[in-house]
Amino acid sequence: MKKIVVFLLVLAMVSASVFAAGKTEVAPSGPVTLKVANYALLEGGYEPFWKQVKVDFEAANPDITIEWVTAPYGEIVNQVVNMAGGGNKVDVIFGEIDWVPGLVDAGLAAPVRDILPAAFVDDFYPDVLKSFEVGGKPYGIPLYVSPYVLYYNKNLFTQAGLDANKPPKTYDEMLSYAQKLSLLKDAKGNKVYAFGQTTASVPVSGASLTAMVFNFGGQVLDAQGKLAVDNQGFKDAFTMVQKLDQLGYNPQNAKLKDLRNLFALGQLAMYYDQSWGFNGVKSINPDAINFTASAEPLKGGSGAGASLLQAHCFILVDNGDARKAALSKFVEFVISEQTLSTYLRDLTPAYPAKKSMATMESVVNNGILKGASAAAGRVQVQSFIPRISDLNLELCSLAQAVTVGKMDVAASIEKFKNTASVKISK
Template sequence: MKSLKKVVCIFLTSLILFTTAAGCTTKTPGSTTSPSPTASEPANQEPVTIRFMSWGPTEAITTPIYEKIKENFEKENENIKIEWVSVPFGNMKQQAFIYAASEDLPDVVESHISWTPSFVTSDIMRPLNDLFSEDFLNDFLPESLQEGSFNGELRAVPKALTPVVLFYNKELFKEAGLDPEAPPKTYDEMLSMAEKIAKLKTDSGDAIYGLGEPVSKQANTGQLSLRNWYNFEAISFDQDGKITINKDAAVDTLAYYRSLSEKAIAPQSALPKDLRNLFAQGRLGMMFDICSTATINLLSGKGKDFEKEYGLALVPVNKTGESSSVSVTYFLSIANNSKNPEEAAKVIEYFTSKEALEAFVEADNPFQPARVSIMDDPVFNNTDTQKLMRDQYVNYNNPTPPNNEKLEEAYVDIITSVQEALQTNENLDSIAERLMGKLTSIYK
């Protein structure tokens, strides 16, 4: 009897277990079931959002470009989304350090060459060598990688670059009795032409300036002014980053700037954007600038038709015996507080690719790639402007000073000395000596 009860119990238990198991897989008509996630089939995860801090999405010229690059990237990388953190150009550096103080710095941060030293020499940006392959990093111009490095660590990847060249207004050349197809070849020719143009007036009697040099007291204008210090052979750096300053040449450089004020050739305390506005209005005969043709065309109100009224040329020759300029590089870094550095690295890889930079070219922003494998691509070399940029950068460009915790301060010191020459009657020897003392203390 006991054995029978035992058999019945076993049978009933088995029946209950079978029924329970069957109930778990029973489907009603028309219904479907999805298998539970397994170790080999993880559940779908939400896309990773990479916050990208830049001034590009805020500006009329570049907003559609950044949006196009973002759209194309997200199509190719469905698991990564980009969220813009848009900050005006002039506030970028300060805002980055404010975010970093609360450990909320966006994952990817774009920077201008003049404040990149403050980023890479601080601890707000993480080292990048471990996030990118050797093949990827070896594809960049060595000098560009050096500009984004500090103490042997890469902390900023170069996105693109543009050299400083000479813009000249052909219509004002004609009015001043100059050949509109013959830009100046030397500094002396340039100053002579500038004096003639500065005698002109607009129809409403407003001043027309012969030459524009950016001289506002900012680090980026200090970096741009290095072109003149190099051209007068006043400043040089050796391979170890030590500075050499020729006092007599430094005085000559300051005398050049003072002459612009004394002869009323140039506007005072001008930012690069101020010069672009004057040039677009037909009130500036010549100016030194990066190849910002799209911005100038927009400001003129004439679009690409305005390009018929101006030309671009290599920087005129001075004491060095050949054209000599500097370039502006734009960089991308990853915040030290980023929780998704691998995904941020993928964003950077895409933004330095041919596909991304081609979007700038298509919108008349003729940047030069910093990657060797795409520099020779016809996309970046098929217009006269692009060819001139390439010639200026490859053949007649000076390297940026080695990164230093106080390099940005040095840029401000340099442009401060320029302003002192322009706005005071102080002896130029005294100004030069003061600058020499500051720079040699930074680059001992």
Template sequence: MKRKNKIIMGAAAVSLMATMTACSTGGNTTAPAKDAGGNKDGKPVEITFANWISVEDATKDAYAKLIADFEQKHPTIKVKSLGIPFAQFKDQVLVNSAGGTPPDVTMANQNFTAAFAGANITEPLEEALGKEFVDDIVAGSRAGVTYSGKVMAMPWAPHPNALFWNKTLFKKAGLDPEKPPKTYDELISYAKKIAALGKDEKGNPIYGIGENSSTESYTGNMLLRTALSYGGKFVDDKGAVVYDQGSALKDTLAYYKDMINNKVSPKGAAMKDLRGMFANGTLGILIDGDFGRSSFRTMSGKGETFDKEWGVSIVPVGKTGRSETVFTEHQLIITKTGKQKAAAAELVKYLVSKDAMLIYHKTNGIMSSRKSIAALPEMNEDDYAKVFNEQMKTASPLPAANPKFDNAMKESSDMIVLVTEGNKSPEEAITTVISKIKDLYK
């Protein structure tokens, strides 16, 4: 049965100045009743939580704090972590669920949720979590998790992509270290000036900008993010693929070919590679999510002192005349065949609560997809937080209605390989790949 994900491709309006209304399901700090989600006899129940943040260096400490706080507030619920590396995550959850051992709660993102909903392993959340939670979701995030009129995942962390720049490299390239690019023309110009620096004192090549170019679905997401700035669109309102219509995708691939083949951006790089390069001072510009700060602190080995070496701003304005970006959102799902749904609901409610989001925000700079929490002064305490809350106003949900969206994004990453390594023109790459994507969507 086909599921239609009613995604609103327009900007995600976020009113951060809205009056905060405290509600019992989100803003409070009071622990729930001791047996909430637990056995009636008071004995603890164990729930499994499939996630990737417990096995990543930048987030494992935050994960430990969150689970410890949850278990202290819910003494009758114990959480067993199923830490799965991100690259294997979607397939492993699908295999476990098909084999009769689904996790009670699983992380997801906008690529994975479509596949999980298509496999019928997601539980609708309005009844499980309550109307207060669902009505409190930021509009763009809610649109991205709504399938056939039902909310099938709880947005946890929106992760809108913004622009990071290295102030040291800007200065060396003769650029103002306090002024990031405001337009795509400036972005390209600045990146080329930084790349012209050649190598650092250790002999490592210096790149102006980092664009994902490895063959994986996340690269496809980032290609689409760039294509939006050129006026592109992946699907129409009926879900038909229109990515190849007009000049936007052709112009985007021409940009990638120019950046990568002229060594302004590294060839074949995944996001983890680009983050490492930004952290070691050999990458001038990187467009990344709100977790960037904690990643750079950890990977640089300099901790908070590294913050002085970079800045963050909204994505430069492209052909559309506005700052185009996407939510690379982390989401939470209660699995349909899980054995501990009440306890699972308590974990999801906690992880998106005020208490949990303040922990996650303090440790990793994570923002909230809930309007009431995003408006809190504690979530807007510095320029970093304000930039990402501002970026959410023009971030679009990924058009992930089709269960094959993740596969389509991986296929689309091949277009970058074809133009940068296969010596193909943008038109040839589009003809080769888009036909495959359209076949997937049939």
């Protein structure tokens, strides 16, 4: 048996070497302009980083020019698709993992192994890379990964008589904490909300609700991408959404940016966010770094507190050999310890997606990330479907039905099943 295992390992290594050797690297011949679609250029907290990336990359690669293509977060994908329809394709899109299937379906995204060197791609954690697969091939490459984590205000915990070093681990514990936290007022006499879960009608809220379903051990889609919500965990999650609303603990119909604002101003004690969401909090109130702590996602029902993998990524476009070679240089430049070290330390708390970056000082010693470190090992991948954004919006409608609409949870789920099935099958 040992000989067989050794033989298979050697065979795999030889095959990989042959594949790598067979892939011809094409150097850019003459000046090349890369069109990089990036909504973050319009967001104050991120703009300086990306502008510096352009300066540093162009200095190191004088024959390659970066041309930014910008639009607000909610409009950038449509901008890219519309440009392509007019024969003006970008080379790469900085976006989120949920964007991948739609761009593959639109015929824009290219398999990352068609553009990037094998050695670079193979440095990414296999399970993370697998989460970008469509038809067995990864169509996105992550800059870093970010599970949903529980952020909490240590000062408010102390004011409520709670131990700021012992955040809740289950939903039942959270509710007992929330009972005390909800009695607090801020310095101006404003209500303090105990717990924030985004339910507004934007796709990212649907992704956050999916993460909550995973907390309870439920699922939304099966492995084939078919709707699969007839499970206790799904029902338990939306029952909890309704309970949080009924008790007045959760700001109604809030976007993530609304929750970040309330948290930054000391009017929200706990809330779910992607780990990189802290940048939004800090941009509102720099002092938030002194009262913010993170914890693992809560365990609910029979669930183990699993969370949804989220990642900012590059989605690559094939625009011919010269631009592909330049694009490979750009991606490798950005997704490196040298480029991302200060970014992950100062702007976006998140976890490296590459094995070689696992011990980065900016991550290992990040006080904001420390409390939620176990969350990165309990992420669950949502099946990719082309209309994932439509599904996420339907999840938001379900959450609003049981909160704003005060409808019965079971009846609302039945209505959701009918509507969502039609939407994702188009």
